[in-house]
Amino acid sequence: MAHDEQPAETPEVVQQRRRLETLGRLAGNVVHDFNNLLMVIDGYARMLLEESQLSRSAQESAEEILRASGRAAALTQQLLAFSRGKSLEAVPVDLNLQLTRMRPMLMRLLGETVLLDYELSREPALILAHLSQVEQVLLNLIVNARDAMPVGGRIVVRTRLSGERVYLDFEDNGAGIPAELQTRIFEPFFTTKPEGKGTGIGLALVAETVAEWAGRIEVSSVQGEGARFVLEVPRHQQAVVEPVAPGTEGVILVVEDEDGVRSLIRRVLEQRHYRVIESASEDGAIEVARKEPKIDLLITDLEIKGGQGKNVASMVRLLHPDVRVMFISGYLQDAPGGEDLALQKPFSPKTLVLGVQHLLKSQ
Numbered sequence: 001m002a003h004d005e006q007p008a009e010t011p012e013v014v015q016q017r018r019r020l021e022t023l024g025r026l027a028g029n030v031v032h033d034f035n036n037l038l039m040v041i042d043g044y045a046r047m048l049l050e051e052s053q054l055s056r057s058a059q060e061s062a063e064e065i066l067r068a069s070g071r072a073a074a075l076t077q078q079l080l081a082f083s084r085g086k087s088l089e090a091v092p093v094d095l096n097l098q099l100t101r102m103r104p105m106l107m108r109l110l111g112e113t114v115l116l117d118y119e120l121s122r123e124p125a126l127i128l129a130h131l132s133q134v135e136q137v138l139l140n141l142i143v144n145a146r147d148a149m150p151v152g153g154r155i156v157v158r159t160r161l162s163g164e165r166v167y168l169d170f171e172d173n174g175a176g177i178p179a180e181l182q183t184r185i186f187e188p189f190f191t192t193k194p195e196g197k198g199t200g201i202g203l204a205l206v207a208e209t210v211a212e213w214a215g216r217i218e219v220s221s222v223q224g225e226g227a228r229f230v231l232e233v234p235r236h237q238q239a240v241v242e243p244v245a246p247g248t249e250g251v252i253l254v255v256e257d258e259d260g261v262r263s264l265i266r267r268v269l270e271q272r273h274y275r276v277i278e279s280a281s282e283d284g285a286i287e288v289a290r291k292e293p294k295i296d297l298l299i300t301d302l303e304i305k306g307g308q309g310k311n312v313a314s315m316v317r318l319l320h321p322d323v324r325v326m327f328i329s330g331y332l333q334d335a336p337g338g339e340d341l342a343l344q345k346p347f348s349p350k351t352l353v354l355g356v357q358h359l360l361k362s363q
Contacts, residue, residue: 038072039345048062093130098131098134109142110146127233133213144229148227156170156172167232174227175226215233250297253297253300256300257301272353282308286315296324302327303329326343
């Protein structure tokens, strides 16, 4: 056997690999369909919030819909990462904003005997992370502090900024941690709680996640006086985003077989004074492109009824050589080539408009 030849896979390994590939394809299909639904929910909730006559109660309801949609989108991203066998993509997350949003849920979790106080930095405490990871870290640390105060107490959560670092502090006045155990609390399956009361993986997951963020976590405690956990994470510098222009012109062809998504995109763009023509299939899109004297931008789903978005783009380019292309998908696997743009569903109306403006500006 040559030295560079690989040993043959056993039947068991082949079967396991095929099962994982099948599960990955299934996960991808579920993510695609679910993200289409989330985009409709998210988009119309955002449009509702733009209504000037919206009552305070209706505004709060729409904001709750957005938050629920965001959590659902985070779950689909986790499923997508699993299907690809890749880590979750980090995005800018403001710890101050996330703590504020989670406060009602955290207070319900703590009950009436535990007080929760915030001391947050004036500037956004931005880090690069995945939203679901941030939620999990905050929940684990809050639950850990609560369990250390069975008869009640006080938890103080602080955010501090220092140069290129963000510090997140959790301080409680509970039972504290014995000195001899403080070096072990981040070990998987190690717990100081009574049998059946703890799994020993909460703090281990926190430590692993913080390390993934290129940060570190430290603990200090005096038994009988409480404990303090300090997370130190690299600070993310937010890029300046150009404001969305209130009005512009252009002819845009939207090719999308999900009626709700197509209708949402049309409404968002028509509000910005674009002329929108639409199709639900590859054949219909090509027929429209033949009839139209000019198309400035094509927005097409990568997977459409009766064809592929890339085929649509090729045919429309033959008829309109100067057309710009935006690909959209609920399951975006590869970045587009050249000057094309791709958006992963669900995306907000503002993100859509910014992408459209970017493509038309660079014509």
